[in-house]
């Protein structure tokens with residue numbers, strides 16, 4: 750028996766067309782290597798330098814702090830944490846604050862300048878800084894019990910190689926905190942600023958599962974974000990234990 754899907758309403762068709770019109774499409778038109786060079790240039794430059802401040806103004810930085818500080822995503826469970834696409838340290842700051850004493854944290858990013866900015870901000874003996882691409886992480890299999898990755902995979906036309914790499918470096922049963930731009934109007938507007946794409950929840954969940962990462966817990970910054978479906982896709986995924 751085939752089950753027919755309900756037809757989208759006129760309003761949702763208009764919203765979807767508007768989103769498609771607004772969304773940045775260059776990521777799908779450019780060769781991956783060339784696109785990576787552009788991303789490096791974007792984040793190396795003034796726009797990358799401004800993230801430290803713009804993320805406080807947009808509340809993204811304090812809201813991540815609230816999520817980690819409240820134990821909604823409890824980082825004190827982990828001894829080895831990798832932050833992928835650290836930027837100038839918006840998530841890293843809270844990993845340093847809330848990780849258990851003696852935890853090892855590695856911050857990696859494609860942009861050397863973003864890493865330099867993070868290093869200048871946090872002179873913590875807990876943190877090692879490594880320049881690396883999410884799709885080719887220079888770490889051993891199962892090296893980490895937690896990986897955090899916020900607002901990075903929207904820079905991948907195809908998320909699978911990056912998700913597979915994060916799954917590979919996680920221990921079986923380890924946790925991934927994944928945050929990504931959602932396919933909403935606000936997400937499409939943000940994709941223009943950051944020359945990235947957006948994700949549909951179901952599509953991203955399926956991509957995670959194909960990489961061996963099962964969605965364990967959806968997360969929301971606040972109950973207002975949950976009610977209004979704002980803030981993007983936030984999820985704790987776990988590496989399937991073999």
Ligand SMILES: C[S@@+](CC[C@H](N)C(=O)[O-])C[C@H]1O[C@@H](n2cnc3c(N)ncnc32)[C@H](O)[C@@H]1O
Nearest residue numbers: 792834835836839858859860863882883899904
């Ligand atoms: C929007 S910033 C997010 C920074 C930080 N995670 C946060 O939550 O504010 C995206 C970061 O991802 C990095 N990035 C983009 N593509 C990457 C890739 N393929 N591998 C590693 N890092 C990448 C960029 O250099 C940039 O620092």
